Amino acid sequence: MANVKVAVRVRPLSKRENAEEGRIIVEVDNKMAKVRNIKVDNRLDGPWDSREKIVAFSFDYCYWSVDPEDPKYASQEVVFQDLGTSVLSGAFKGYNICLFAYGQTGSGKTYTMMGTPASIGLTPRICEGLFSREDDYSEQPASCRVEVSFLEIYNERVRDLLKQSDHKKPYTLRVREHPETGPYVQGLSQHLVTDYKQVVGLLEEGIAKRITAATHIHDASSRSHAIFTIHYTQAILENNLPSEIASKINLVDLAGSERADPSYCKDRITEGANINKSLVTLGIVISTLAQNSQMFSSCQSINSITSEGDSSPVGSHTTGSVSGTRRQAYIPYRDSILTWLLKDSLGGNSKTIMVATISPASSSYNETMSTLRYASNAKNIINKPRVNEDANVKLIRELREEIDRLKTMLISFELRNSSPSWSDDRDGNLTELVLQNEMKIDQLTKDWTSKWTDRKAIMEEYSVDINKEKVGVTIDSNLPHLMAMDDDILSTGVVLYHLRMLPFLFFVLCIFRLCFLHLNTKKEGTTKIGRIDSDQEQDIVLQGQWIEREHCIISNNCGIVTLQPVQGAHCTVNGQEVTTACRLSQGALVVLGKVHKFRFNHPAEAAILRQRRSISEGSPILSHGALDWLNLDRDFISSSTYIFSPLEKERQVITALGSTAWRGGEQPSVVKEQVRDHLEKLDVYKSMGPNGMHLRVLR
Numbered sequence: 001m002a003n004v005k006v007a008v009r010v011r012p013l014s015k016r017e018n019a020e021e022g023r024i025i026v027e028v029d030n031k032m033a034k035v036r037n038i039k040v041d042n043r044l045d046g047p048w049d050s051r052e053k054i055v056a057f058s059f060d061y062c063y064w065s066v067d068p069e070d071p072k073y074a075s076q077e078v079v080f081q082d083l084g085t086s087v088l089s090g091a092f093k094g095y096n097i098c099l100f101a102y103g104q105t106g107s108g109k110t111y112t113m114m115g116t117p118a119s120i121g122l123t124p125r126i127c128e129g130l131f132s133r134e135d136d137y138s139e140q141p142a143s144c145r146v147e148v149s150f151l152e153i154y155n156e157r158v159r160d161l162l163k164q165s166d167h168k169k170p171y172t173l174r175v176r177e178h179p180e181t182g183p184y185v186q187g188l189s190q191h192l193v194t195d196y197k198q199v200v201g202l203l204e205e206g207i208a209k210r211i212t213a214a215t216h217i218h219d220a221s222s223r224s225h226a227i228f229t230i231h232y233t234q235a236i237l238e239n240n241l242p243s244e245i246a247s248k249i250n251l252v253d254l255a256g257s258e259r260a261d262p263s264y265c266k267d268r269i270t271e272g273a274n275i276n277k278s279l280v281t282l283g284i285v286i287s288t289l290a291q292n293s294q295m296f297s298s299c300q301s302i303n304s305i306t307s308e309g310d311s312s313p314v315g316s317h318t319t320g321s322v323s324g325t326r327r328q329a330y331i332p333y334r335d336s337i338l339t340w341l342l343k344d345s346l347g348g349n350s351k352t353i354m355v356a357t358i359s360p361a362s363s364s365y366n367e368t369m370s371t372l373r374y375a376s377n378a379k380n381i382i383n384k385p386r387v388n389e390d391a392n393v394k395l396i397r398e399l400r401e402e403i404d405r406l407k408t409m410l411i412s413f414e415l416r417n418s419s420p421s422w423s424d425d426r427d428g429n430l431t432e433l434v435l436q437n438e439m440k441i442d443q444l445t446k447d448w449t450s451k452w453t454d455r456k457a458i459m460e461e462y463s464v465d466i467n468k469e470k471v472g473v474t475i476d477s478n479l480p481h482l483m484a485m486d487d488d489i490l491s492t493g494v495v496l497y498h499l500r501m502l503p504f505l506f507f508v509l510c511i512f513r514l515c516f517l518h519l520n521t522k523k524e525g526t527t528k529i530g531r532i533d534s535d536q537e538q539d540i541v542l543q544g545q546w547i548e549r550e551h552c553i554i555s556n557n558c559g560i561v562t563l564q565p566v567q568g569a570h571c572t573v574n575g576q577e578v579t580t581a582c583r584l585s586q587g588a589l590v591v592l593g594k595v596h597k598f599r600f601n602h603p604a605e606a607a608i609l610r611q612r613r614s615i616s617e618g619s620p621i622l623s624h625g626a627l628d629w630l631n632l633d634r635d636f637i638s639s640s641t642y643i644f645s646p647l648e649k650e651r652q653v654i655t656a657l658g659s660t661a662w663r664g665g666e667q668p669s670v671v672k673e674q675v676r677d678h679l680e681k682l683d684v685y686k687s688m689g690p691n692g693m694h695l696r697v698l699r
Ligand SMILES: Nc1ncnc2c1ncn2[C@@H]1O[C@H](COP(=O)(O)OP(=O)(O)OP(=O)(O)O)[C@@H](O)[C@H]1O
Pocket: 010, 011, 012, 014, 065, 103, 104, 105, 106, 107, 108, 109, 110, 111, 112, 116, 215, 218, 220, 221, 222, 223, 254, 255, 256, 257, 357
C-alpha cells in the first residue's frame, strides 16, 4: 500500500500578473503551502465573518519557484532530485509509476513536466536517468529495454503523437481494457529507443504536434492531456537464475482548467467543456478514492481494536458488519478517457506522484484554492503498487524456493531417521522431486533467456538499426542479407535473412564495432537454402513450387557473395536463369523456385557505391537514386534490361558525357575528369569477379 505523493509548485508571477501589480498571496513553509485570502484580509475582523484569512495545506513537497534570488528557490534540478529520482528508483525496482501535473492554465504544468531548452523539465531528465543508470551498471549482466509512446487526449478522443495520422481523422485510437494489464490504447505506436538522444527526438516530435491555443492567461496553452509512457524492462541472469521486471512510467501533462468564456467560438467552448469534463471526472475519481481509502483505514483500525479486545477467532464478522453497512463507493473511471487510461495510476497498481502547480498571484485565488483542495484530496488515495515480475521468472523463483525447501527436508530426514529402509524411500521420492524441479527450472531458464536475448541479440548480432523517419521506419543492417519480397497480399512484416560469414571477417567486424557477439552462431560462410524435408539442416527454409530439398548455397567469402544453385534448381538473378556460381551485388533481384523473390543487399558495397555517387554529383544521369534502375513494380523476369544494372549505367553515363563534349557544351578537361571517374567505376563493377552476373552477360 502506498499513498499518492503530492507536491505543490509555485511559479513566478507572469508578465501579465506583474503588469497588474498583483499581490503574492501564497507562501511556502517547509511542507506547508499557505494561501492568504485578501478579501477577508481587507475587512475588519468580526464575529460574523467565519472565513479564514490564511488557509494552510500540508503536502509531501512544496516548491517555491517564484524568485531565483530567494534562498528557498526550487529549480528544475531540485524538483528532479525529489520527484524524478523517486520515479527512477521505483522504475528500477519494477513498479509502475505515474507522475502527473495538475493546475490551472498557465500555472507551470508543461514547464515542470517538459521544461524549456534552457531549463529542462522532469520528463527528459527522467529519460536521461534511465539511460545513465545503464551506463553505471554496464559492468553488470543486466539488460534493459526501453520503449516509449506518446498520446494526446483532445475532446475525449485519442491521437498518437508519434505517428503520422490521417489529417481528416487524426483522433481515431480506441481505448480497450485488458483483463490483466488494464486499459490501453489499441494501435498506439511503441518506439524502441536505445539512447537518450532518440527519446528527446521523439519527445520533441510529439510536443510539436500537441494542440495549443491562446487562453486569457496563457498564450501557448496546451489544450490536450498528454501522456508520455515509458515501458522499462530489465533482465538479469544471476547465478543462472533469471530475473525480469517491468515498469510502466506514465508522465502526464494535463490540459489546464479554465473558466468558460462566452466570447469564445463554439469549438473553443466545446474544447473547454471537454477539458473541464475530464478534469471534473478526475476530481470525482480522486475524491471518491480518497473517501474509500479513508474508510478502508478506519475499518482496519476498528478491526484491530476489536480483535485486540476480542479473543474470539471470528474477526471476519466485525469486518463484515463494518464493510456491510458502508460499501465502498463506485469509482467512475470510465466517465472520461483520461481517468480510464489512468485507472491503474489512481488507486491501482502504481506508485503515483501528483504535482499541483499554482500561481502566487491574488488574481488566481479561486483557482489556487481549488487546485490545493484537489491536491489535498489526492494525498489520501491509497494505491497498491507491486513489482511487475515476468510470470515465467516468478515460476522459476517459486520452483527454486520449493527445491530449497525439499532439500532442507531431505537433510532433516537424514538426520532424524536412523532406519535406513524407511528413509531410503522418502529420500528417493524427495530426490526425484528435486530433480524434476531442477529440470523444469533449466528448461524455463533456457526459454526465458532465448526470449529475452532474441530481440536484443537480433539487433546486436546483425547490427540492425531501426530508425523512425517522418512517416517511415528504416531497418538498417550492416551485414549482407536477402530481403524477402512477398507476393502474398496477406503477409505483413518485413523479413530479412542474414547470410553467414566466415569467422575471420565476422571477428574483424566485431572488433571494429566493439561489440561482443555470439561468434558460434555464424561459424560458417555459407548459407544453405532448401526445404524442411532435406537431409541436411537448411539455414533458410522455403516451401512452394519448384523449391528443391537442397536448392542453393550462398557463400559469403570476405564480403564477396556468390549464389551456387544445386543442379536442376530454379534460380534467377536479375531476371537471368543461373546454373553456375554467380556473384551477387547490391540490389540484385533473386528468385528461387517459382515464387520466392528476394532483394539482395550488401551494405558495405552500397556504401562504396554511395560514396562514388556523391563524388560524381553533378552528372545528370547519376544524380538519381542508386536503385532507380531496379524498377520493382515491373515484372523484372520479362525484362532483360535489369541484368545490366550499374555496369550498364556507367556505360550510359560515359556515352552521354562523350556526346556532351562532342556538342561542345562542356569544358573538355571537366568532361575528361568525369569520364575518368566513370571509367574507374566501370572497372569496379567489372572487378566484381569472374563469375559476376554483369560481366558474363555483357561479354
Ligand atoms: N517554475 C517556473 N519557473 C519559470 N517559469 C515558469 C515556471 N512555471 C511556469 N513558467 C512559465 O509560465 C508560463 C506558463 O507555463 P506552462 O506553459 O508550463 O503552463 P501550463 O500550466 O502548462 O499551461 P496550460 O495548461 O495552459 O498549458 C510559461 O511561459 C512558463 O515558461
